Amino acid sequence: MNNKSWKFKNAAVTALSALLMLSLCGCWSYQELNNYSYVVGLGIDKGSSPGRFRIIEQLAVPSALKKGGGKDGDGGGTESFWNVESDGDTVFATIRDITRKVQRKPFYGHNKVLVFGNEIAREGIFPFIDFFVRDSEPRSTTWLVVAKNKADEILHHKPHLEKIPADKIEKILESHIYTSSYHNIQVREFVENMLSEGQAAVVPIIEIYEQKIIPSESKEEKGGSSRGGDEKKKPDTVLMINNCAVFKDYRMVGQLDNIESRSYSFVTNNAKGGIIVIDSPEGKEKLDIEFYGVKSKIKPIIKDEKPSISVTVKIRCGLADQQSKKNYATPEKLKKIGEKVNAEVKKEIMDCISKSKEMKADIFGFGNEIYRKSPKTWKKLKNNWDEEYKKLDVQVKVEANVEGTATIRSIAKPGEDK
Amino acid sequence: MNFILKLLYNIKYGGQRKKKPRYNAETSAELSPDTGGKAQKGGAESNRPPEPEAAVDPSLAISDKLDTNFEKLKEIFGGSGDVVFREFYFGKEKTLRGGLVFIDGLVDKTIINQSIIKPMMYDSSYLCSESECEKTPESIESSLLSVGEVQRECETAKLVSHISSGDTVFLVDGFNKAFVISTRKWENRGIQEPQTEIVVRGPREGFSESLRINTSLLRRKIKSPDLTFESMVIGQRTKTDVCIAYLKGVTPQHVLEELRRRLKAIDTDSILESGYIEQLIEDNPFSLFPVIGNTEKPDVAAAKILEGRAAVIVDGTPFVLTVPYLFIESFQTSEDYYMRYWFASFLRFIRFFAFFITVFAPSIYLAVLTYHPEMIPTPLLFTLAASEEGLPFPIFIEMFLMLIVFEILREAGVRLPRPVGQAVSIVGALVIGQAAVAAGIVSDFTVIVIAITAISSFCVTSQADSGALLRFICYFFGAALGGFGIVVTILWILISLTTIRSLGVPYLSPIAPLVMEDLKDALIRFPHWKMTNRPKSLDPEDVRRQGDDQMPGAYRNEQ
Numbered sequence: 001m002n003n004k005s006w007k008f009k010n011a012a013v014t015a016l017s018a019l020l021m022l023s024l025c026g027c028w029s030y031q032e033l034n035n036y037s038y039v040v041g042l043g044i045d046k047g048s049s050p051g052r053f054r055i056i057e058q059l060a061v062p063s064a065l066k067k068g069g070g071k072d073g074d075g076g077g078t079e080s081f082w083n084v085e086s087d088g089d090t091v092f093a094t095i096r097d098i099t100r101k102v103q104r105k106p107f108y109g110h111n112k113v114l115v116f117g118n119e120i121a122r123e124g125i126f127p128f129i130d131f132f133v134r135d136s137e138p139r140s141t142t143w144l145v146v147a148k149n150k151a152d153e154i155l156h157h158k159p160h161l162e163k164i165p166a167d168k169i170e171k172i173l174e175s176h177i178y179t180s181s182y183h184n185i186q187v188r189e190f191v192e193n194m195l196s197e198g199q200a201a202v203v204p205i206i207e208i209y210e211q212k213i214i215p216s217e218s219k220e221e222k223g224g225s226s227r228g229g230d231e232k233k234k235p236d237t238v239l240m241i242n243n244c245a246v247f248k249d250y251r252m253v254g255q256l257d258n259i260e261s262r263s264y265s266f267v268t269n270n271a272k273g274g275i276i277v278i279d280s281p282e283g284k285e286k287l288d289i290e291f292y293g294v295k296s297k298i299k300p301i302i303k304d305e306k307p308s309i310s311v312t313v314k315i316r317c318g319l320a321d322q323q324s325k326k327n328y329a330t331p332e333k334l335k336k337i338g339e340k341v342n343a344e345v346k347k348e349i350m351d352c353i354s355k356s357k358e359m360k361a362d363i364f365g366f367g368n369e370i371y372r373k374s375p376k377t378w379k380k381l382k383n384n385w386d387e388e389y390k391k392l393d394v395q396v397k398v399e400a401n402v403e404g405t406a407t408i409r410s411i412a413k414p415g416e417d418k
Numbered sequence: 419m420n421f422i423l424k425l426l427y428n429i430k431y432g433g434q435r436k437k438k439p440r441y442n443a444e445t446s447a448e449l450s451p452d453t454g455g456k457a458q459k460g461g462a463e464s465n466r467p468p469e470p471e472a473a474v475d476p477s478l479a480i481s482d483k484l485d486t487n488f489e490k491l492k493e494i495f496g497g498s499g500d501v502v503f504r505e506f507y508f509g510k511e512k513t514l515r516g517g518l519v520f521i522d523g524l525v526d527k528t529i530i531n532q533s534i535i536k537p538m539m540y541d542s543s544y545l546c547s548e549s550e551c552e553k554t555p556e557s558i559e560s561s562l563l564s565v566g567e568v569q570r571e572c573e574t575a576k577l578v579s580h581i582s583s584g585d586t587v588f589l590v591d592g593f594n595k596a597f598v599i600s601t602r603k604w605e606n607r608g609i610q611e612p613q614t615e616i617v618v619r620g621p622r623e624g625f626s627e628s629l630r631i632n633t634s635l636l637r638r639k640i641k642s643p644d645l646t647f648e649s650m651v652i653g654q655r656t657k658t659d660v661c662i663a664y665l666k667g668v669t670p671q672h673v674l675e676e677l678r679r680r681l682k683a684i685d686t687d688s689i690l691e692s693g694y695i696e697q698l699i700e701d702n703p704f705s706l707f708p709v710i711g712n713t714e715k716p717d718v719a720a721a722k723i724l725e726g727r728a729a730v731i732v733d734g735t736p737f738v739l740t741v742p743y744l745f746i747e748s749f750q751t752s753e754d755y756y757m758r759y760w761f762a763s764f765l766r767f768i769r770f771f772a773f774f775i776t777v778f779a780p781s782i783y784l785a786v787l788t789y790h791p792e793m794i795p796t797p798l799l800f801t802l803a804a805s806e807e808g809l810p811f812p813i814f815i816e817m818f819l820m821l822i823v824f825e826i827l828r829e830a831g832v833r834l835p836r837p838v839g840q841a842v843s844i845v846g847a848l849v850i851g852q853a854a855v856a857a858g859i860v861s862d863f864t865v866i867v868i869a870i871t872a873i874s875s876f877c878v879t880s881q882a883d884s885g886a887l888l889r890f891i892c893y894f895f896g897a898a899l900g901g902f903g904i905v906v907t908i909l910w911i912l913i914s915l916t917t918i919r920s921l922g923v924p925y926l927s928p929i930a931p932l933v934m935e936d937l938k939d940a941l942i943r944f945p946h947w948k949m950t951n952r953p954k955s956l957d958p959e960d961v962r963r964q965g966d967d968q969m970p971g972a973y974r975n976e977q
Contacts, residue, residue: 027898030788032812033803040796066804109792110799137792 037104038062040081041166043151044128045117047087053120053128055094056085057106058155058166065163080163083155091131108137112170114144114187115151115206118252126250132187140188143173146245146252148207157208157239165239169206172241177272180265180294181258182241190247196368198385200248200361202256202264209240246361254359256352263352266313266345267364269296276317278344280324281336287328288321289341289402298364300373307370307377308393313349315400317341329409334402341400349396360386366394478573484517484591487574491519491587494578501581508538509545514554515591519577524584526603533564534588534599555593563588567600579657606631612714612736614879619756624714629659629733632716636663636729639720644668647731650681658689659733663719668726670957673921677728677741692732692739702918706884709920711743718752726958742920742956744927746940748880749773754943763942770941772877777888777911779871780817781896781904783864787813789900805861814897816860820868821893823850825886828872927955945969 041058048054064078084101088094099105114132116125132138147154159168173184182204193201212235244261245252256264265271271294280287293316301308319328319337328337356363367385371378381388480487488503495501504518516538520530542562545554559568571577572595577587584602609631612624625632633647644666652660660681664674680699689695696710697703713719714736719729722740730739749769754762786793787802794802809816827846831839851869855862871889875882888911895903918925928936933955938944947968952958 029900030897031791033787033791033799033806036791036803038796038799038803060800062800062802062804063807065800107791110796112796139792 031105035104036107037102039106039108039111040164041113041115041155041169042108042111043115043117043147043155044120044125045151046119046123049087052087052089053094054085054087054152055091055098056083056152056155057095057098057102058083058164059102059106060110060164081165085152091128092135095131108135109139111138111142112166113173114142115154115169116144116146117151118147118149120151121146121203121245121247121252124249124251125247129187129191129250133191138187140186140191142187143170144185144187144190144203145169145173145206145241146203148205148242153208154206154239157237159239168239172206172239173204178274179258179262180271180274181262182244183261183265183268183270193365194247194250196365197371197382198362198367198389199365200246200253200356200359200363202261202363203245203247203252204241204261205243205245205255207240207242208237209242211236211238246356246359246363248359248361253361254355256355256363259348260352260355263345263349264363266294266315266349267296267298267311267352269294275320276341276344278337278340280322280326281333281340282324282326285322285324287319287324287337287340289317289337289400290320291315291317291400298366298369300366300369302370302374302377305377305380307374307381308395309366309369310395310397311349312397312399313345315341315345315398316403317400318403319405329405334405338400338402341402342398345398345400346396349398350394353394353396357390357392360389362389366392478575480572480574480577480589480594480596482592482594484515484589487589487596488517488519490574491577491581494574495581504535506535506539508542509554510543514542514545517589517591518586519581519589520586520601521581521584524582524604525586525601529565529599529601529603530586534586534601537562537564555590555595555597558590559597563597563599565599565601569598570595571598572596579651582657583659602630604628609635615713615715615718615752617715617751617753617756620752621715621717623716625716625719625731625736625738627734627736629661629731632731632736632738633661633663635716636720636723636731639716640665640723645723648678652681652684652695653687653689655687656689660689660695661731661733662728663723663731664728665723665726668952668958668960669723669728670726670959673742673923673957674728676921677730681730689732691735692730692737695730695732696739701920701922705914705918706887707745707915707918707925708880708884709743709918709925711740711747711880712737713740714738715752721752721755724952724963726952726956742923744920744923744955745915745925746928748878750939750943755946759943759945766942769877772874773881773885776871776874776877776885778892778904778908779867779874780821780889781892781907782901783867784813784817784893785896785900785904788897802861802863805863809858809861811859813861813864816864817868818893820850820854820860820864821871821890824868824872923955923957928953931955 037059039057040060043056043058045054045056059082061078061080061082064080084098086094086098086101088097095106116128120128132142133140145154154169155165157165159165162168162171173182176182176184183202185201185203190201190203193199243258244256244264246254246256262271262274271291273290273292276289276291278287278289279285294313296311296313299310299312301310319334322328326333328334353364362385367378367382367389370381481490484505488505491501492503500522502518502520502522506516506518508514508516518530518534538558542558545557545562555570559570571580571587577596577598580598581587584604586599586601588597588599590597606628607626609623609626611622615624623635625635637645642665646664646666648662648664650660650662651657662674662677662681677699681695684695684698686694686698692712696708696712699710701709711722713722719738719740723729727740727742730741732739749766751765754765787806791799806813811819823846827843827850830842830846834842851865854860855865875885875889878885888907892904892907895907897903899906915926916924916930924931927933928940933953935951936953936955938949939953947964947970950964950966950968951961952963954961
């Protein structure tokens, strides 16, 4: 009985102290929603004085966001975003320094996009990327883009349709599935590419495109209606993704144009959809081939210690538009078109590969494939990979399957060659 | 938190439950198995075993003088106005003196007038006078009292309890025994639709306050003679009739024995509602979860009895207890079995989901907003942040206020008279829903979350009270420790659920311990033709419920 009561007392003391311990660590990191300010975009540019850089934080203004979308607007007065800048030597210090200007602690968990200015990108972004991988708040799924000039002007560009520039950038990046003409890359993938030996990464470049008064014929145009009101006289501008930057060892070493970027997407299995323009089998007119399923396989072949790469790209596509008056809705003709597509895509891919060889940047990760196949061979190659890559023999095989002619069986003009 | 309660209890008593034998066979409980009940009107002669004649305390015994007996009884009842003493003469030349004692309002006066007094006065002329014939008592019982149920008693105390229960006592001068004539009848509510368990499809009748009506309702559902009602009386002062109903050969004996043991051990002066009994026989008195079920519907009680459970019917309340009660039963309704199984199974999921929401929605909302804002989709986060903009209170206070207001509203809505209750709910909805948001005290999202929580709490009514308490516990843990706190609370809930039992049956069965076959009626409801066996977790004596091949179809007609 005595023993028992002692036991219970002991249990009681333990339990009560455990409960008290809860209160000690309780409310750790408790934050009200409006104690934070939410960073949605972050730009890094060269600073005014040499050696320093400038961070531009784009903060969302929730109340303005809500009002603007709301019913009876008295909105519009306040901007939906607010850009704050700060100069510094290191990322974290600079970011913290911003709280001297922003009364609410910036929260990076919802940062969508990281914009690097051109100069910074060419000098190397290694000093800046570490924080975004190491810290717990920023996500590794943040998009990475390079500004054609300065990150500053990109983040200040007021977009159409969206209210926040960072939102717009994210949405353009997400709509790459309609063209595949640029590769969108997240911080994690970028760092993975950088970490695997010899590999380079491809990052989209964003620029401000100035529209002519006449509606432009630009294929990549993503902006909405033209702007009205007081800015009538100024030419309308839109944010646009044009070309991609090639990063080698955290440094921008060159560019791929849109077609090359698409070829890059083909080879790396990132192409989701888009249009290939080819000449008709007869020669003169153009055909639009829409592809909607691309599967590629990179196969390293090692023969007598000498590596080569064979790339097979399988494309599922269909005839989506034609300027020719011929009717192609027969299996034989579609097959012919498929051959045309094969040739065209193969040429584009080979162009892209030779461009990357010029830059000595193994954007496709061929080196990695060789390493996986035969670590021994890779050991010999890796010290001189830049030169070896230039010499690397790459065989490309494209298998396009033109599956149909969309919703019509014959051409728009009746009476032609059935 | 039952944990703390338990601790306090243990500290106070040093972990030793005082075990003193409190059961007194004479006063607290009388157990007498009988099929059909002891006061069934118009039924056959009672088959009650004869009372032992000897061993009666002379001071308690009935004297053979009518006047003495009357005086004794008058003294005991203290001159209550509703106790009627009626004296009359009967027999040949009206030489015999008799007296009736009953309580006005508890008895059927027609029986007294037509079947007791009338035959006594008119047809008793062949009875000899007391001195001449010793067989008078026998002939009174056998040829004069045209009533279904008559007993003989020779103890004053027992007479008193009979009179209090509505029986009529007939005393004859010169005879030291009394006839106890069953004349119970009093006004009752009648059979109405129960207010707590409303169904779209299914019987609308509900139990009422009268024990007899309730047993008859059950008997009408289950006509098998195996349906047994065991009567007992609990409560020294209220002398409440309590009845265990079970199906012989189905309900496991060990459950019945345990139930009897626990009921007998009750030593209290009053049982006013089945809730008293529920709390006095629970397995885990510190748990938040109810381990004894209750129902107001005879079809539900019958279904549970048929599954191998026992029911405890208490006089004076329409709520019949059912044991053992499993957690899963909270999510079953009678309608599950009346509607087709597809939708019934879907509704089960809805109920589980609703229970989850009602317990965890406020705390998850709070924890995500204040600890894990990165978990919210960006556009939603901005909308939330915008709605929180400029509000005076932290979200914790805001939400807590609303939770309390909801509980107040609910309580008020239940207690207030119907017409006023409606007004309260309108005012409440307007004040809370509209004005509070418009005035900038709470955000509209908080109101939405509270509304969902509140509505969900009505989906699983039998866990509504435990749900409300858990909601607050979880809320505080979520507020103090964020998502981690909620996970801790969930763990605590699961652990405590696996710990408790209902009359020895694990509360979480058939899920933990896993009884594969019983899962047919757990998360989803299998069609009736698939539920061949009774729930095995209840360990019924006869597991089989129906034949094989009950699936309807063309092949069955061919045979």
